[in-house]
Amino acid sequence: MSELHDHPHEHPHEHPHPTLPDHQEHLSYWQAMEVAVRELLIEKGIVTADEVRRQVEDMDGRNAGMGAKMVARAWLDPAYKQRMFDDGNAAAEEVGLDHGAYKLVVVENTPSVHNVIVCTLCSCYPRWLLGLPPDWYKSRNYRSRVVREPRAVLREFGLDLPDSVTVRVHDSTADMRYLVLPLRPAGTEGWSEAQLAALATRDSMIGVAVADSPQG
Amino acid sequence: MSLPAVPARFKTGDRVQVRRAFPPGHVRTPWYIRGLAGTIQRLCGTYPNPEELAYARSGAPAQPLYRVRFLQREVWPDYSGSPLDTVDIEIYQHWLDPAQEADHERAA
Amino acid sequence: MSDPEHPRSHHDMGGQPAGPVQPTEHAYVLWEKRVDALMVLLSRKDRRLLTVDELRKNIEGLGPEAYDKMTYYERWIHSISQTLIQRGVITIDELGRKIADVEQRHDRGEL
Numbered sequence: 535m536s537e538l539h540d541h542p543h544e545h546p547h548e549h550p551h552p553t554l555p556d557h558q559e560h561l562s563y564w565q566a567m568e569v570a571v572r573e574l575l576i577e578k579g580i581v582t583a584d585e586v587r588r589q590v591e592d593m594d595g596r597n598a599g600m601g602a603k604m605v606a607r608a609w610l611d612p613a614y615k616q617r618m619f620d621d622g623n624a625a626a627e628e629v630g631l632d633h634g635a636y637k638l639v640v641v642e643n644t645p646s647v648h649n650v651i652v653c654t655l656c657s658c659y660p661r662w663l664l665g666l667p668p669d670w671y672k673s674r675n676y677r678s679r680v681v682r683e684p685r686a687v688l689r690e691f692g693l694d695l696p697d698s699v700t701v702r703v704h705d706s707t708a709d710m711r712y713l714v715l716p717l718r719p720a721g722t723e724g725w726s727e728a729q730l731a732a733l734a735t736r737d738s739m740i741g742v743a744v745a746d747s748p749q750g
Numbered sequence: 751m752s753l754p755a756v757p758a759r760f761k762t763g764d765r766v767q768v769r770r771a772f773p774p775g776h777v778r779t780p781w782y783i784r785g786l787a788g789t790i791q792r793l794c795g796t797y798p799n800p801e802e803l804a805y806a807r808s809g810a811p812a813q814p815l816y817r818v819r820f821l822q823r824e825v826w827p828d829y830s831g832s833p834l835d836t837v838d839i840e841i842y843q844h845w846l847d848p849a850q851e852a853d854h855e856r857a858a
Numbered sequence: 859m860s861d862p863e864h865p866r867s868h869h870d871m872g873g874q875p876a877g878p879v880q881p882t883e884h885a886y887v888l889w890e891k892r893v894d895a896l897m898v899l900l901s902r903k904d905r906r907l908l909t910v911d912e913l914r915k916n917i918e919g920l921g922p923e924a925y926d927k928m929t930y931y932e933r934w935i936h937s938i939s940q941t942l943i944q945r946g947v948i949t950i951d952e953l954g955r956k957i958a959d960v961e962q963r964h965d966r967g968e969l
Contacts, residue, residue: 561964563957564932565889569969570956571939572892574948580907581899589895590888637795654780654872656914657930666894668883672930678876681782685831690879700834703822705872707778708815708840709797772864776915781866782873803911806945826873 596665598736601713603629604640604663605739606730609718615642622713626663634662636711641704643744648699649714650688650741652680653706660711664736671740681705691742714738716745755796755812756843764790765849766818768841776804779845783837787849788820794840813842868922890931896938908941916940 575581607629608615618625622638638660641649653659654677659667670676680687684701688694695701704712716738722730737743760766770785778800793816798809822835829835886894900908916937917925925933942948963969 561961561969562932564928564935566957566960566964567939567953568889568893568896568935569960570953571935571942571948572896573960574952574956575896575900578947580905580947581896585899586892586895589898590891593891593894593898652872654782655778655870656917666886668881669930670879670881670883673879674871674926675876676879678871678874679879681837682826682873683830684835687879691881697832700832700836701822702835703837705780705837705839707780708794708800708842710794710817710840774865774867776911776918777867777870780872781864781870784864800911800914803909804915806909806912 593661593666596662598664598734598739599731600631600665601660601663601736601739602731602734603631603727604713605715605734605745606727608640608715609722609730610727615715618715632662634660634711636660636662636709638663638713639704639710640713640715641702642715643717643741645717646699647702648688648695648741649702649704649712650680650684651704651706651712651714652677654678654681655705655707658706658711660713662711663713664739668736688742691737693743714741716743719745719747721748753798753808753810753812756814758793758796758814759843760790760793760814760816760846760848762790762792766790766816766846767849768818769845769847771845776801779841780839782825783820783839783841786820786825788818788839791817791819791838797842799842799844813844815840815842816846818846867918868925869918886931893931893935893938897934900938900942907945907947908938912941912944913937916944 572581572586576583604618604626608618614625614628617628618640619642622640623633625640626633626638643649657667657672657677659671661667676687681703684703685695688701706712716734718730719733722733733746733748735743735746738745765787766789767787768779768783768785772781772784793814796812796814798812800809803809817838818841819836819838821833822829822831822837823833825837897908897913899905901910913934917933920928920933920936928936939948939953943950943953960969
């Protein structure tokens with residue numbers, strides 16, 4: 535049965551997920567609604583089954599490695615970094631990425647400033663560059679608390695920042711989508727772009743972590 | 751963009767105050783920031799009004815959209831991080847008044 | 859902090875008390891990805907049969923209990939349906955009939 539199932543695929547740096555509920559033989563009301571809406575739209579000639587399949591595949595192909603490519607390029611090339619701040623969409627295109635309809639804003643972590651992204655009103659996220667957001671980013675607890683007590687939330691993620699580092703929260707309420715440019719880890723002198731990209735994790739580009747260090 | 755647009759009235763560095771209003775409906779100005787003062791970081795562009803788009807209307811007139819920066823210690827009474835910590839929010843122009851005028855009204 | 863006596867919509871939760879962030883994630887399953895795909899396809903410039911603003915508005919209209927109990931993509935498919943009904947793309951009648959048809963086909967093992 536292909537309607538309901540999929541083969542979960544692993545992303546790098548992803549936490550192992552809990553066992554999925556056993557709903558293989560049960561069709562929930564909402565799952566039935568999805569099938570119904572899709573079939574009606576196909577019958578009306580508004581979308582085709584092929585388009586739906588291709589869009590699913592397109593989104594499947596997006597993951598944090600895309601954003602990491604921009605981060606690694608910025609770490610190596612100060613001029614590219616500046617272009618990323620001036621026009622995030624153009625900078626994404628420059629490395630062969632499709633940024634989607636929204637305007638990408640890149641915010642830079644420095645030794646004295648740490649940025650973290652949230653959408654308190656819903657779950658806006660730079661999906662075109664990072665893939666679909668993790669559940670926790672969309673959760674009540676994250677959306678409620680990271681804007682009010684960011685340092686406590688970051689500590690829950692294992693990131694304890696001293697007061698000498700200013701924390702900036704960005705609430706994506708409108709048409710911008712944010713990407714954090716994490717600090718380049720120490721001990722990476724002479725590294726290639728591909729090697730550096732492997733250190734730029736999804737969580738560091740959301741701002742709940744720093745980039746991985748060379749030791750892993 | 752062909753949509754009629756409101757001209758931008760604020761620039762980077764201006765002090766602004768978020769209007770203290772609580773309409774029902776689809777509003778993209780978070781409740782936690784209503785009535786508070788911040789500083790314009792930049793003009794992001796001019797966009798159709800989401801409050802109107804939410805009802806399948808055109809979104810006219812398009813509103814200038816700003817990144818506005820607030821000091822966390824001024825937003826949350828119990829904020830316990832660095833006094834320099836900030837929250838940046840995108841706010842549409844029709845939700846913003848110049849802070850000077852609001853200060854003046856309070857003093858009057 | 860703004861005036862606590864004025865009504866706050868349930869979805870507008872920035873600053874509200876809440877528990878620890880559980881760093882859970884799940885691999886999206888096919889039906890969820892299809893919901894996402896429908897939103898992308900319907901909102902594209904060549905169709906404009908739905909805007910993300912209508913999607914959000916209809917999710918926000920769910921009410922606190924439904925908002926909290928439904929999963930992310932359950933809220934989305936509810937909202938996509940509502941938007942398409944509001945826009946006159948589908949009718950309530952044909953959606954109801956089609957959902958029943960889907961359920962019956964599933965019961966017969968035909969889905």
